[in-house]
Amino acid sequence: MSRIEEKLKILADAAKYDVSCSSSGSKRKNKGGIGDASASGICHTYTEDGRCVSLLKILLTNHCIYDCAFCVSRKSNDVKRAAFTVEEVVDLTMNFYRRNYIEGLFLSSGIFKNADFTMERLLRIVKKLRTEERYNGYIHLKTIPGASEELIREAGLYADRMSINLELPTEAGLKMVAPEKDHESVRKPLAFVNEQMQSYKKESKLIRHVPSFVPAGQSTQMVIGATPESDFEIMNVADEYYKNYKLKRVYYSGYIPINNEHQALPQIGSAPPLIRENRLYQTDWLLRFYDFKLDEILHPGHKNLELDIDxxxxxxxxxxxxxxxxxxxxxxxxxxxxxxxxxxxxxxxxxxxxxxxxxxxxxxxxxxxxxxxxxxxxxxxxxxxxxxxxxxxxxxxxxxxxxxxxxxxxxxxxxxxx
Known part of the structure; x- marks a missing residue:
């Protein structure tokens, strides 16, 4: 196995925990046709008109300066570490695209050195793809919490969708397992990207040629079941973020037990709360498309969803x-x-x-x-x-x-x- 293949295996595997890019988990293999959905890092997402789009889903690196207890890439975890160079990600994306393996790129990263250092490399990748390689496929880029507004603004001109993970639903839960992080570092870039999106839309009504800025919108993700929030607390946060930041999606990721040393986390042996995760998605659907209000489904007197019925x-x-x-x-x-x-x-x-x-x-x-x-x-x-x-x-x-x-x-x- 070449070094680049080893990196791809490590960093594609580390990226699988981020569900804010919907994946079908396809196992179809190439048997003489064009394309291969089973190669490392290939996942699928869907456009609004129902088309399935294959994405290369990878991390730039799984090195990280933070020690979030629920994260497989946490600083204290004993896992193989790897990092792509800017050129390696660009070459992988273009080679996979030319072979018809993918139609887009989902790029996230652990944080090495600091937020701006990481965000600047992510920006260089998408900028190189767009301006030098003339790549016009779909790009979903993760915003790095704490990165400067200048870097985020420029990245938004090249990415189709941007997202930043809320991690845990509440500040109290976040402090239990990731005391180095806070929700304000997420709220600030979400608000900034939303303001920029609205600003570019207004300009497009007055000026003929205005560049697109995150045309597919932005999203966020919450880990569910790692900390003891009720369904009411979770959906209350989601409802607030939909209203305040005009998000396209909030993703609910059932906690996968990967840390048996942290007392605050559910221990290995407990399965991911998949039924609860599905009920939260169904509630999310009711709020966005069925004209329900949150207090009709959940309220202080009815804090958790029934698991046996929708x-x-x-x-x-x-x-x-x-x-x-x-x-x-x-x-x-x-x-x-x-x-x-x-x-x-x-x-x-x-x-x-x-x-x-x-x-x-x-x-x-x-x-x-x-x-x-x-x-x-x-x-x-x-x-x-x-x-x-x-x-x-x-x-x-x-x-x-x-x-x-x-x-x-x-x-x-x-x-x-x-």
Whole structure:
């Protein structure tokens, strides 16, 4: 194995813990065609129109001056260390791209020496790709906390998306396992990038040729389960960041036990909280696309999500006074609140009822999870009303009919929510 291959193996493996670039984990291999999705560092993300984009996902280095207890690249961890040069990352990206292995680059890094030193090298890579190699593919670049605004501003002119990890949901949790870090060092660059994005958009309305600045927006990531925050605290932070910094996504990464020496962390033997992670993504979806407010799903009296049922079903069971919904009369916003009905199905219902009242057999054909939705709606020929059945009995019946999450993959890689 060559030295560059060894570096790629080490730094691609270290990058896998950053989920703010959605990965499908494909194992397809090249058997005579073009491209290979199984090479080290290759992952996948999805565009807004559903296209799958293969990315080279690597760290510039796994050396780091910080000793965050939950991080595999922490200073005190006994792992193999490696670092790419600027030229090596550029050459890897271009060689992989020419071979049709990738369509883009996801580049992050540990922090060696200081924030500006690291950010300056990341900037040199993306600038070299754009200006010297004439590379026009997708680039997702990590912002280094504490880096100067001048470096961040210039990097934003070359990257498609930028992100900076919040790490832990709360300042108190962060101080428990990463006392050298604070949330202010994340808030400041997020606010700066958001201000620059808005400024460039305003200029583009007045000036014909204005350069793009982070056109795909910015995102952040929180590690879930490493510290004892409730789901209410986690989603409260996410809701605040969506509103204040206009983020495209907040990613929730279930803590992977990698440190059995730190007393504050869950010890090795406990599995990553994947079900909880999925419930948080579903709640995130409700807040962004289903017109729910956070206090409808979580509040001080209901701090944690149910693990056996999805958050929309949980809300419906706790609010029987909204049901049953007459699908022939209710508006779109109420129909999408019915468990088992998603946005596309709700739109089909709204459009179809223009031609006559809808009956059960018609609704069944619209792609809804009917065995769940039937308890919360009435059609033109439905004799059943929800008031005849207790909520605990409804929950039992739904769970007996199978998993309460309808298993269809979303472009983000997360389970869809109906």
């Amino acid at each position: 958050p929309k079903l949980d809300w419906a069971l706790r609010n029987p006074h909204f049901f049953p919904v007459d699908i022939n009369k209710a508006d779109y916003k109420m129909i999408i609140r019915i468990p088992g009905i998603g946005r596309q199905s709700a739109m089909k219902i709204v459009n179809a009822r223009k031609f006559g009242k809808l009956r059960e057999y018609q609704i069944r054909k619209m792609g809804i999870a009917f065995n769940r939705a039937r308890y919360f709606m009435v059609c033109a020929d439905t004799p059943f009303t929800l008031g005849n059945m207790a909520m605990d009995h409804v929950k039992k019946r739904i769970l007996e009919n199978g998993n309460s999450t309808y298993k269809r993959k979303l472009p983000t890689g997360q389970l869809t929510l109906f």
